[in-house]
Amino acid sequence: MLALVVAALAACGDGAGPGDALPDPEADPLTRSLIDPGVSSDVRIERILAIAEDRSPGAVHALLRALRDRSQAAFLLAPDEDQDLGYRAVEFKKTGDDAYPMERVAAVVALEKTGSYVALPDLLLALDDRNEVVQNHVARALVRLGSKAGIPVLLANLEKRILQNETANQILEDISGEDMGFNPDAGWALKNVAIQKWEAWWEGVRAAGTKLPIEGRPYQQGMDLVADRRIAFIVDMLGQMQFLYHEQARATLARMGAPALPLLRAGVESARRSGNATTRAGIAHVLAHIDHANSRELLVDLLKDQHPTVRSRATESLGQLGGAAAIQALSGALDDVDPAVRLAAVSSLGRVGGDDAIVSIRGFDGSADAALASAKILALFEATGGKEQVDAVLAMLLAVDIPARNAAHTVLARLTGDDAGYDAMATEKDRDSAVRRYRALLEG
Amino acid sequence: MTTAKLMGLLILLGASAFLVMHVMSRPDGPDRGPGPRSAGWEPPGRSYREPLPFKKSEDCKACHPDVWSEWYDSHHRIAYTNPEVQKLSTGFQGKGLDCLPCHLSRPMFETGFGVRPLERLTRRADGVDCFTCHYWPEGNAMLTSGPLGGAAAEAPCQPAVTPSMRSLQLCAPCHNQHKVHEEWKETRFAEEGAGFKDCNDCHMPQVERQNAAGGLRAGRSHRFPAAHDRDVLRSAATVSQSLSERTLFVTVHNSGVGHNLPSDERHRAVDLHLVLHTGDGRPYDVRIERWRNPYRDEFEAVNPLPNPGDEYKKTVTVPELLSDIGVRVRRVPAPHRPKRKVWYPASTQIPAGEKRELWLELPDGVNSVTVRLWYRANPFQADKDSVLLHEKTIPE
Numbered sequence: 144m145l146a147l148v149v150a151a152l153a154a155c156g157d158g159a160g161p162g163d164a165l166p167d168p169e170a171d172p173l174t175r176s177l178i179d180p181g182v183s184s185d186v187r188i189e190r191i192l193a194i195a196e197d198r199s200p201g202a203v204h205a206l207l208r209a210l211r212d213r214s215q216a217a218f219l220l221a222p223d224e225d226q227d228l229g230y231r232a233v234e235f236k237k238t239g240d241d242a243y244p245m246e247r248v249a250a251v252v253a254l255e256k257t258g259s260y261v262a263l264p265d266l267l268l269a270l271d272d273r274n275e276v277v278q279n280h281v282a283r284a285l286v287r288l289g290s291k292a293g294i295p296v297l298l299a300n301l302e303k304r305i306l307q308n309e310t311a312n313q314i315l316e317d318i319s320g321e322d323m324g325f326n327p328d329a330g331w332a333l334k335n336v337a338i339q340k341w342e343a344w345w346e347g348v349r350a351a352g353t354k355l356p357i358e359g360r361p362y363q364q365g366m367d368l369v370a371d372r373r374i375a376f377i378v379d380m381l382g383q384m385q386f387l388y389h390e391q392a393r394a395t396l397a398r399m400g401a402p403a404l405p406l407l408r409a410g411v412e413s414a415r416r417s418g419n420a421t422t423r424a425g426i427a428h429v430l431a432h433i434d435h436a437n438s439r440e441l442l443v444d445l446l447k448d449q450h451p452t453v454r455s456r457a458t459e460s461l462g463q464l465g466g467a468a469a470i471q472a473l474s475g476a477l478d479d480v481d482p483a484v485r486l487a488a489v490s491s492l493g494r495v496g497g498d499d500a501i502v503s504i505r506g507f508d509g510s511a512d513a514a515l516a517s518a519k520i521l522a523l524f525e526a527t528g529g530k531e532q533v534d535a536v537l538a539m540l541l542a543v544d545i546p547a548r549n550a551a552h553t554v555l556a557r558l559t560g561d562d563a564g565y566d567a568m569a570t571e572k573d574r575d576s577a578v579r580r581y582r583a584l585l586e587g
Numbered sequence: 588m589t590t591a592k593l594m595g596l597l598i599l600l601g602a603s604a605f606l607v608m609h610v611m612s613r614p615d616g617p618d619r620g621p622g623p624r625s626a627g628w629e630p631p632g633r634s635y636r637e638p639l640p641f642k643k644s645e646d647c648k649a650c651h652p653d654v655w656s657e658w659y660d661s662h663h664r665i666a667y668t669n670p671e672v673q674k675l676s677t678g679f680q681g682k683g684l685d686c687l688p689c690h691l692s693r694p695m696f697e698t699g700f701g702v703r704p705l706e707r708l709t710r711r712a713d714g715v716d717c718f719t720c721h722y723w724p725e726g727n728a729m730l731t732s733g734p735l736g737g738a739a740a741e742a743p744c745q746p747a748v749t750p751s752m753r754s755l756q757l758c759a760p761c762h763n764q765h766k767v768h769e770e771w772k773e774t775r776f777a778e779e780g781a782g783f784k785d786c787n788d789c790h791m792p793q794v795e796r797q798n799a800a801g802g803l804r805a806g807r808s809h810r811f812p813a814a815h816d817r818d819v820l821r822s823a824a825t826v827s828q829s830l831s832e833r834t835l836f837v838t839v840h841n842s843g844v845g846h847n848l849p850s851d852e853r854h855r856a857v858d859l860h861l862v863l864h865t866g867d868g869r870p871y872d873v874r875i876e877r878w879r880n881p882y883r884d885e886f887e888a889v890n891p892l893p894n895p896g897d898e899y900k901k902t903v904t905v906p907e908l909l910s911d912i913g914v915r916v917r918r919v920p921a922p923h924r925p926k927r928k929v930w931y932p933a934s935t936q937i938p939a940g941e942k943r944e945l946w947l948e949l950p951d952g953v954n955s956v957t958v959r960l961w962y963r964a965n966p967f968q969a970d971k972d973s974v975l976l977h978e979k980t981i982p983e
Contacts, residue, residue, distance in 0.1 A: 273886055386764055420705060421698065421699075452698075483709050486709060544668070546679075549678025553680055568673070
């Protein structure tokens with residue numbers, strides 16, 4: 144019964160539900176006080192830190208507004224029934240120089256202290272903040288919320304300038320309890336030794352799934368009803384009109400990883416009921432970034448979707464995730480009624496590679512469309528590790544057709560790990576030089 | 588039954604009733620894109636049981652050679668293959684993948700109005716093709732706004748009539764990605780009445796076509812003249828200039844466009860240049876102002892004129908003349924809806940009907956000045972590749 148009451152309360156909650164009108168994000172007095180341009184930055188920071196342990200939704204939402212910067216995401220999104228197209232976008236009014244990164248750091252610190260999962264999606268987006276010090280603090284806050292999504296960002300920031308690399312190292316030490324001897328004042332030879340140690344540490348942690356000393360419990364659906372609604376709204380954004388919504392939603396959900404899967408599955412079911420193929424296609428894209436058995440299972444389910452683009456995107460995503468189960472599903476998709484799905488399937492089999500994939504690619508009939516024929520050549524080339532179709536693929540780099548050049552270049556770069564200085568728009572002479580470099584890479 | 592059990596039952600019943608009422612009252616998202624059944628879609632009177640025998644735009648050519656030819660010469664056809672697009676989208680890889688749904692679109696009547704389109708991957712040379720706008724998979728029909736002639740009943744493309752073919756919702760899924768549709772809604776052109784103009788009036792102008800009986804009928808151009816059409820571009824803005832002593836006064840008016848100038852893509856730019864002429868015979872070309880919507884990672888970009896009526900001052904240096912030009916710029920509101928919705932706060936695009944007034948003090952030694960307005964497909968485009976919208980030298 145408690146679950147029923149909770150469900151009822153959740154269903155009638157305010158805020159970010161897909162069908163509800165969001166309040167103006169800057170309307171309430173607390174939010175206004177945190178971003179008040181009439182006081183100094185120091186005063187705003189004091190106000191932010193003063194509510195650092197307040198877990199109430201009002202305080203968390205005010206802190207989320209103080210956290211936001213145009214570099215993290217272009218828009219806040221609010222449904223608006225008065226608009227023909229169903230939504231209004233709420234832009235960030237704060238533009239121009241990066242005058243107040245310390246306010247964003249304060250907001251991150253305050254949100255970390257609240258320990259509220261409501262902040263999880265916004266913190267994941269804040270890893271894109273233009274200021275690396277903000278990114279570093281975000282990475283630590285995320286670990287407290289059970290997410291390691293920020294650790295690669297910390298490692299990358301070790302190679303940045305003095306304050307950026309210093310805070311990155313400090314936070315790596317905080318979250319790991321380790322000291323790799325990184326000295327921000329040392330020369331790069333010494334710093335690189337420490338960076339390599341940190342990278343080896345991360346490889347070990349990732350492979351073993353080690354829980355870090357300060358790591359919190361990972362988010363799961365049902366732990367925080369406001370967070371659930373917020374994430375469900377972000378899934379819903381995948382079905383909206385504008386690409387900015389998609390970009391923002393995809394980045395958030397991909398970084399959230401496995402904890403997002405139940406809400407993505409719910410999103411698929413809801414989008415099937417409403418007939419929104421765009422949402423399902425968006426979810427298929429997101430799943431490519433979540434390497435998990437349930438992710439593959441959902442993608443295989445999406446291969447049976449009635450909309451061909453949903454099936455073709457699910458096919459592409461399975462190709463990116465790879466694995467034996469993917470080969471079987473992709474081989475089946477080679478017979479799809481829609482040529483776009485067949486194209487995605489043969490390309491994905493090339494990417495996954497292996498003997499079974501090669502057999503399937505060889506048996507594929509690509510005669511129906513020029514794009515299918517090219518895709519088969521590229522797939523066979525990639526699946527065989529660059530042993531077959533070499534001349535045909537290198538010839539594509541010199542083709543009249545620019546899309547063919549780009550398609551060949553993408554596969555070559557993926558296979559060799561080198562772009563050979565190729566530019567599809569360059570002169571024939573320059574492209575020819577790149578072809579020779581690619582040939583040398585393949586032969587070497 | 589104990590009091591506690593009764594209370595429990597009441598809570599259970601209350602919660603259940605509330606949950607049921609809430610779920611029933613909550614829209615299940617049909618306004619968020621259930622295919623063509625969404626708002627604005629008016630189904631045609633007929634659909635077909637047989638699958639359409641056509642698979643590609645080439646199949647439409649035999650019966651519609653004039654329309655096909657217009658489309659073939661249009662930028663819709665090269666939406667995917669256009670080298671400029673391939674470059675800006677990095678070959679539709681990485682972040683460029685997000686460009687694909689609008690540059691290689693599946694049928695709009697399949698994906699639905701009010702939602703983002705979806706990509707088809709194949710028939711890449713056709714870009715945005717006949718099927719994108721006309722094909723209705725659910726009814727196995729090619730849609731038209733009609734009316735249909737007598738021969739249409741036997742036409743192999745299985746035509747059906749729907750007023751939705753004239754709906755702006757057909758254009759919006761792609762062309763509102765950068766808020767063009769929203770911009771238009773706030774212009775005088777969107778007001779019902781004699782001055783009403785929509786996307787079709789400018790970008791699908793009326794043409795005469797031959798009907799099957801040899802007579803003439805009204806049709807719509809499928810060339811889609813827009814930013815790649817010099818005549819359309821040159822009708823976009825009105826520029827005036829006057830010189831009083833050493834003070835040059837220039838006005839740039841978005842007088843002919845039903846949306847911002849420049850519009851749509853973030854890489855478009857409109858530049859006001861002055862070419863200063865001195866006694867040495869050398870022209871000194873200097874850019875005075877640039878109007879565009881900056882890329883999202885241009886964090887330093889600020890719109891100095893956020894509100895109608897705002898003014899700001901700046902200095903433009905002409906290094907060759909060792910001289911600075913003081914410039915004062917004013918944002919003159921449009922007579923119709925002077926206060927507009929701000930979609931992109933850092934954008935300096937000129938909304939429809941608005942003017943920019945500029946006052947400049949010409950440097951000493953300048954005898955005459957040529958005022959030029961350039962339209963650039965991207966901010967890095969050289970003059971030789973750009974379109975000159977206006978050129979006037981004063982004193983003549």
